[in-house]
Every structure is written in C-alpha cells, then in structure tokens.
Amino acid sequence: MAEITEDTVKHVAKIARLDLTESEIKKFTQQLKDILEAFKKLDEVDTTNVKPSFHPQEIKNVLRNDEPKKWKWDSLANTKQKEGKYFKGPRAV
C-alpha cells in the first residue's frame, strides 16, 4: 500500500473540494497514517468468494409509476443566492 504523504492529503482534499490549512494537512496526514495502519487488520480476514454487503439485508429496487406530480415546496426558500426563479451560483470556470 502506498505511503500516505502530505501530497496525498492535498490531492484528496482537492477532489473532495475542501480547503485545508497547512496545519490541518500536517495533522491529518499523521492521523490518516495511524487510522489506516489500524484498519490494516482487515487484511487478516479471508474474504475469498465472499460477497460484499452494501446493505445489512438484501434490498430490492423500489420503483414508482412515472407520473408527474406537483412539487409542494419552494426550492428557493432557504437561499439568499437567487435571481428570479433561479439559484445564483459561482461562475463555472
């Protein structure tokens, strides 16, 4: 397994859209190392031919009829950032 470095943390933070301070990067790097080291324990378990459990019990896909329904809520009720009927977002590029 690749070693966790400050660059790894910076890279992951970028993907996760999270600005971290220099001291957070330092701290998280060490903590991530410790946590993942402890989690290595899973390697002891033989999981050959074991299926992954995405849920505790088997869950079936539930579908409803594709019929239009009136939206009951005002989607813009909780935002300050709007213009007319639209959300106002940051520029795309």
Add this chain to the structure above:
Amino acid sequence: MTKTENILKKAKDIQKKYSCFVTIADKIDTNEKGKLRGIAVSVKDNICTKGMMSTAGSKILEGYIPQFDATVVERVRKEGAMIIGKTTQDEFGFGTFSVNSAFGIPKNPHDIERTCGGSSGGAGCLTVLADFPHIAIAESTGGSISCPAAFTGTVGLTPTYGRVSRWGLIDYANSLDKIGVIGKNVKDVALLFSIISGHDPMDSTSLDVKQEDFTKYLDGKIGGLKIGIPKEYFEKGVDEKIKDLVMKAVKKLEELGAKVEEVSLPNTDYALASYYIIAMSEASTNLAKFCGMRYGLQPELKGNYDESFSNARKEGFGEEAKRRVILGTYARMAGFRDAYYLKALKVRTKVIEDFKNAFKKFDVLIAPTMPVVAPKFDEIAKLEPIEVYMMDILTVAPNLAGIPMISVPCGEVNGMPIGLHIMGDHLQEKKILQVAYAYEKVKK
C-alpha cells in the same frame, strides 16, 4: 402559565446548565387526541422538522429551515405529541461524545464534567432531566443511540435497519443510519417505537412491515428464552466492574427462567475497521451536496465553483467532518477502492453471518453497551481520533449488521450509569423489548 408554556420554561432552564438543545420551540401546538397526547417529544437535530431549524449539529446547515416534517415527526405529531425542540449531537453524527458539535456540548446530568455520549448526546441528557412526560427521537449509525443511553442511564432502542423510515433524515451513511428512540423506561420507548416504525413509501429502503403496538408485549415473562453471551464482548478493554454488573443482570434473567450460554462471534475484532471505512466512505459522498449555495451557511460567492464550494466547506465543516471526508474519499479512490471499501463490505458480510449463526440458536445476545463509563471532557481532549473510534468496539458490529438493539441501565460504576446491551435478530424488536422490560421490572 399554560401547561405548554411551563414545559418550554423548564426546557430553557435545563438548557442553561446542560446545553442539550440546538433549538427550543417558540411555542407548542397541542393536539389533545392521540397516543402521545400530553407527551413532549424532542427530535435529534439531524431529523427535519417543518419550520424549525435543522442543522445536524453542523455550521454548514446553520439557518436551514425545512419546509417539511420527516416521516417520524409527522407520525408523532399526528398522535398528539408536543415537539419541544431539537437536541444537540456530534456534527452529522460524527462522534462518540457529542463534543464535535457546532451548537453546544451537552453535559452529563450525573456529572457535568463528563460527556453524555454521542452522537445523540442531547437526547440522552434531556431524557434524564425532563421532569415532564418526554420521549426523544434519536438516531444511530454506529452506536449513537446505545452509547448516550448507557452513559446517561436511559433506555435507547436502535431498530432494525429499514424498520423506521429515514425520509427527512440528514444522512450520515445511508446503509447504516437508523432512527430510533431514547426514553426514561422501556414502556416509553416501546410506545414511541410503535408509532414511528412501519413501512413508508417515501424511503426506498423501508422494509415492508406493518405497524404494531409493541407495548402490549411487555409482560415481564421470559421463561424458556435463550440468551447468548458473546465472549468477544467481554475481552480486552472492557472495565471489569462493568463486566461484573452485566453478568449479575444476566443472572437475574436466568432466575426468571432464561437459559444462558456462551457464544463466539469470531469476526467481532474486524467490525470496527469495516464499520469506519464504510461509514466514512458513505459520509464523504453524502457531504458532497453541501456547498454553501442553496441552504444553510452561505458565504459570499467568490472565484469559480471549485474555489467557492471549497471555501464554503472549509468554513462550514468541523474538524471531524473534514477528517471523515478525506478518509472516506481516499478509501473510495481508484487504486484503493478494492483494498479498503470493497474489503470492508466483504468483512461486513462475515460480521452479519456471525450474528445470523448465533441467532439460529439464541433469541437474544447480551453484552455491555460501552466498555467504560462516560469519560471526562478533559480526558476526551487528550484522545487521538483512532482512540475515540475504539470506544465504539461493542456497538459497531450490531450496527453494521443492522440488527435491533436496546441499552437499559444496569447499575453504576463510580457513580456513573452503565448499560446492558440486548441484541436481537433482524425484526425481532419484540423480543429485545420483552427482555429489557423483564430486566427493568426485576431490577427495581
């Protein structure tokens, strides 16, 4: 002063010393009809309440006012409950001590220098202090109902995954989250659970199970019941005095006619790592939607969307949330996904099999809820994240398996309450409630 004004005044007095609320209702709408008439119900802050701020304990949701009630809230309102407010919690449920909260840290009523546990800490705290009829709606992902119930000396029920609708819950980890109940006694818990459980078409993972009145099963009779004692739950790290009290309680159940035998759940030791990898992976995807634009915290939009969203998340997430987003994102990344995320899901299958095998022979399993009594805040401050995660060793496995569990008070160690953890097979809430009730009665 009217009855409802009096309750709100009491809630405010409790809040001054113990910080168990994020929000207290301005006024209470009463409905004199229904099974919960005259009962105050508090709601954990990650469950949406119409017209009342719902933050999940996170600054990124500060000011968010839902336009709808979660299914559980709608159901209790229909039965005449008075919604008195929203209880404090670790941000999004990320914690064991309710210290990772943006809106106050609840203090343990038995000793204010100690934690109430987490993440439903406010719910446990208020349940002890309310001298008016009160039941709390709480929520657990990896132990967030059992832990505060044990640390505060209350009764906490975590239902089978899917038995209570999650519609209107601000998700932490979708395959693990369960809304449940904390109450003063088993009867209160059974009452509220009977009302909030049952199928809901608004939640695609809701199990097709009808509503039932669980209070009618509470008769104190458990003759012939088979109790398994999982030996791995009495090993290293569990306080000897807690083990003794739990075994004394088991003895009492034996005297009532239960048969007791030791059992092994061989994959117990691996549940913690499996749980945290899955929980963090799911959390990191759930938290992707919070970008400071549509609701909650809304800093000024600046730069392009990457810069703007990254900045809002920096401001809005607390340290533990950031840590889990980083870890969860890492565990799902190309190249690591098989080694961490997929491996954890396979180990989860083994943990579930352990329980399924045990329940072929036993009706319930009994263990201590937490390995220690509620720690002091100054002790918590010294713990590294991995040491905090280790506190959950006894609660993560049943949560990972989605089986129902209930923690009932079982005596005190050094003046602090401890919990007896009763676990049942999927959908066997009836059995665990019966055992909990029988114990509660004989204990008195």
